[in-house]
Amino acid sequence: MLTSLSIKNYALIDNLNVDFYDGFSIITGETGAGKSILLGGLSLILGKRADLSSLKDTTQKCIIEAVFNIANYNLKSRFQAEDFDYEDITIIRREILPSGKSRAFVNDSPVNLSSLQLLGERLIDIHSQHQTLQLTSNDFQFQVIDALAKHDDLVSHYKVELKGLKALQKEHQELLTFQAVAIKEHDYNTFLLNELVEAHLVEGEVETLEEEYETLSNVEGIKEKLDEAYQLLSEDQIGIITSLTSLKNIFQKLSSISNKYETLFNRANSSLIEMDDLYSEVYELQESLEADPQRLEVVDAKLKSIHNLMQKHIVSEVSELIDIKNQLEEKVAVTENLDETIQKKSSEITKKEEELNKIAQSIHKNRLDVIPQLKQQLETILVDLGMPNAQFKIDLELSNTFYSNGKDELTLLFSANKGGNFNELKKAASGGELSRIMLAIKSVLAKYIQLPTIMFDEIDTGVSGEISNKMGDIMLQMSKHMQVFSITHLPQIAAKGHSHFKVYKEDVNEVTQTNLIKLNHDERIVEIAQMLGGSEISNSAIAHAKELLN
Known part of the structure; x- marks a missing residue:
């Protein structure tokens, strides 16, 4: 989990230091207060490319540092694979120099951005609205099904064998070309x-x-x-x-x-x-x-x-x-003698294909077994999210092609309305519906795999009060298994957090700065009341805020 974040000289942030906690954390703030700046700084920690425009003061370097407690993430093998120094309490630091050059460090050891990105994917999942398009990706759909199937070792074994098959096929083709x-x-x-x-x-x-x-x-x-x-x-x-x-x-x-x-x-x-x-x-x-x-x-x-x-x-x-x-x-x-050599290589390919077929069939069976379970869980959650007639149709066919994760061809169709036609997600669901479907999927995943810290960036946009209340319940439930952040404008969700942070702007020496503070109980009441009734806080808004918090 993310335990602390320090940002210096980045965009409108002069010097920010904040500690975070497990459970469900809320981040609120007025439009334009700098929530996107906060996410931008966090993205640099996860390996996003930086440029000189990120510096608040172009004569000074920008430093962003995040501390993670990763004791429960089973990341030692990932650290070994990337030749990182493993620590249960891991510190990632990015520096952007006035020259425009960027440096990254994991536990004070320099690393390249591609390696940092791979590690970042295992630490924080920043879910913004545009990432909802992941839902329409076949790869992501397979990831969800495979998480429920709990056969990571089997899929990994398949990938190793597939790599071996491709190497043999390449050698075979080279022999044919040479011949x-x-x-x-x-x-x-x-x-x-x-x-x-x-x-x-x-x-x-x-x-x-x-x-x-x-x-x-x-x-x-x-x-x-x-x-x-x-x-x-x-x-x-x-x-x-x-x-x-x-x-x-x-x-x-x-x-x-x-x-x-x-x-x-x-x-x-x-x-x-x-x-x-x-x-x-x-x-x-x-x-x-x-x-x-x-x-x-x-x-x-x-x-x-x-x-x-x-x-x-x-x-x-x-x-x-x-x-x-x-x-x-x-x-x-x-x-x-080439004919004999080519024939021998062909025999090796045939044997490898037989091994892969056995593994692929096991993967196929496991996936078929969990698809009804996934379908039922998603449809149940979507009922609570105001989509009572939502239905999924998930077809899995064993093909003759060796794909990167098996031989399966997956078709995931969706219908939002009773009696409606099934269609691809991107055609059958609106933006708001896709957000709710993604939340449902993430909540299901949280039960089956050790997800990284997840940050929902305004996933509740365009959602009504009652539905937002249900979305808040789902995120709160997810926080029992992982650290959850929600950047939100909805008081119903904000009131459900275990911790509440506010992003705000202030002018210091005629210079605008963005900051982030943790709100105490009384400050939360005021913040939620403002979210309910605007800057003019009424007694009824205060009472409503207290009711929501209780």
Whole structure:
């Protein structure tokens, strides 16, 4: 509940400090006294955007601070979700600086406006006439039915599962989109891959092939040179081997005469061995060397193929072609496996839809069970509010669509007159009737859920004295379960409050200021008498005011 409010330098308010109490509180004041200013300041606490025009003195900052006792509101999880510091006695402060910037604090920790708005919705429900249009909102109608059904956990579970379903559907659509693009590229990627696979690429093979190509291209020249070498080595008369053999024999004879010739012998012998080995290798090369036009053609074709692939893929190494081949293999494999992946995702979606259907059916059953109860309670309350022939027709159909709160489609129709046609609320009820219907709904809600503090802003506008008396009784009854404020011009309602506050204007140093005070019993008598008979207070008005208060 709201326990105190402090407003400094806001509109016509210079410095206001007021304490509030539980139960039913009345706020009255002449038209233009500043009740809307009070509500405007309170709205800033609840996260409404502010501007520089809110400042009374544009050289000073505006500070609005509200203290709430939230021990019974079960708000710890909300505070944790928004990363707020939780306190049973929570202080919310808004500051509007002369620069136009605004700051918000919850228990002295800075917060953003969106988070403050979410918290504000759980603290105070300011109900003004234009908010009666909420009645025509399907979301609000579901909130009322769900409050009676008491299945918040079930609806929350549904919302979590629905979020999971939407995530799966998004992934499924992304896969389908990817597949559509991939299919277009698949044939081309497969063609490129096949070219690379058929090339039988081996890292480093270009150098080997180029060497083989050069050899096969120059067989005759190589053979001629090898023949020359062979002749130089093996000629019977002047061949290198013949000459070295003679030289070796000479040094061998000399070494038998003196040891100093043995080194020469050894060197000649080593050279002869080396030449013999060279002779054998030249012979083998000579024997193995043959012209092979077919092999030359194969090698040439392979080299051209590799060079063409390098040009096509704009690379300079076979290793880079192999990398491209591996990448293409992955792309082709992913595309070919997409059907399986998409099918698996479809199965997950089907399973999630089955789970959601079970939850949605439970929600549907719970709602159907409480609709007759809601209809009966609303119609009973509206009889007391001067609408004896008011009737509701509430239809709930299970659809094939997953909505944010279930699969139900809700139709709420209303008839104000006996024998009248049922129609949508906004077409079937006048503004005054909508206000009374909203009050009836709020009073029903107060029995089933821990509503925040509620402030009715002239909900009784256009209502007769007897009906206003009934409206006051309903608000008084609601105050047993919650803190209720009513801003009213009707004495019948004002007299029912446990506490009574008056908004008034006064001139201080030729400056008009708005203020708010709590009235004692005698002051309440005077205020209600003025509401009954105007500024000229008669004895009969005083007597009537006392009667109403008693």
